[in-house]
Amino acid sequence: MTIRAVVKGVGHYLPERVVPNSEFEATLATSDEWIRTRSGIERRHFAAEGETTSDMAHLAAVNALDNAGLSVEDIDAIILATSTPDLTFPSVATMVQGKLGMTHGFAFDVQAVCAGFVFALSTANAMILSGQARRILVIGAETFSRIMDWTDRSTCVLFGDGAGALVLAAEEGTGAVSDRGVLSCDLNSDGRYREMLYVDGGVSTTGDSGKLRMQGNQLFRQAVEKLASTAETALAKIGLTGQDVDWIVPHQANLRIIAATAARVDVPMERVVVTLQDHGNTSAASIPLALSVGHQRGQIKTGDLLVVEAIGGGLAWGAAVLRW
Known part of the structure; x- marks a missing residue:
């Protein structure tokens, strides 16, 4: 018997203020044309x-549970990806747990900045496969507007706030790539590139939250190479290529x-879910937001x-x- 972590529901939340x-x-x-072009x-x-981040995450979680037809009593755990927590501690995940009225199970945060949701998804998948949990809320939520330098036009125009959530549940599969659920994951990091994207503050350095700093041109080159490579690696692990893909749902940065x-992955733009124009870069929230919007649009379908x-x-x- 093969266990798969299958998406049972998806939801998102966006703040009312549109900028x-x-x-x-x-x-x-700057200008509208300058921002759009770049x-x-x-x-x-x-x-x-x-x-707050936990407010938005909570509402996205409620929407995902509604979409799944499940209640909080059906959930074993919450894994939440964010780089903009309400407080240094406790975790945003436990705050969401409290807002949901969930008094059982466990909840914790994952911090990998814009890659956070992929790391959280991989962690949830591993926990389901190991039997640690059967149903997990996986959430990405950010309030990046709180760490912007509003004098830096190269960064402050790029980011937005929001949250997205998935409900993952254990289901039996055949072990074939035709199974629904998460089929493979590929995770990477390299601390040598720290200066390309960071926040210039923190608890053990400045004592405050700091502001986002980015080396845009260098990051662009690294992003294309590394994103294409990790996508190809994840596909190769299960014997597939870009030609087998129905949709790429990328981090919405640029x-x-x-x-x-x-x-690079040989997938036409007609098969890429793009929400960037409406949300900006919402960091760890961008992929679950795009999944939820793509599902609402009727782009992403079962199978x-x-x-x-x-x-x-x-x-x-x-x-x-993953197969939807």
Whole structure:
């Protein structure tokens, strides 16, 4: 018997405030055309004053549970990916657990920046395969608007806030690639590239949260190479190639990176789920957000073969192949 971690439900939440590119023109030497041309972003959502990462994660989780037709009593664990927690501790996952009224099981955070959701998904998959849990809420949630330097036009126009969630559940499979569920994962990191994307603050250094810093040109080159490589590796583990893929659901950071990576993996842009134009870069939330929106649009259907891939600070990067 083969156990698979199968997606049973998906949901997301976006803050009410929508910020178009034009809003930055009043304070920065930038324009809607400049932002669109370099990133593909047209607008993004920012959390309201007092609205936290755990608030958004909770609402995304509720939507995923509703979509799955399950209640919190059916869930064994919560694994949440974020780089913008409400507090230094406790974890956002335990805060969501409390908001859901869940008094059983366990909850913890995963931190791999923009690659966080792929790392959380892989962790949840391993726990289900090992029998540690049967149903897990996997969440990505971020309030990156709280760590922006609003004078830096190269970064502050790129990011947004939001949350997405999946319910993964153990089901019996045949062991073949036709099974529904997570089929393979590939995770990587290399601390030599730390300076390419980081936040210049922290508990044991400055004592405050700091601001995001990025070396955009260098990161672009690393991203295309590493994203294509990890996607190909995850596919090769189960004997598949890009030609077998129905949808790539990438980390939504930059449209040029998304297009270049898809071309390297030999998947046409018509088979890539893109939500970047509406959400900006929501870091660990971007893949579950895109999965939820793609499902709502009717793009992602039961039986489709998906590749999700992401890269973030660390550098950390990875991919997973799953059948919806």
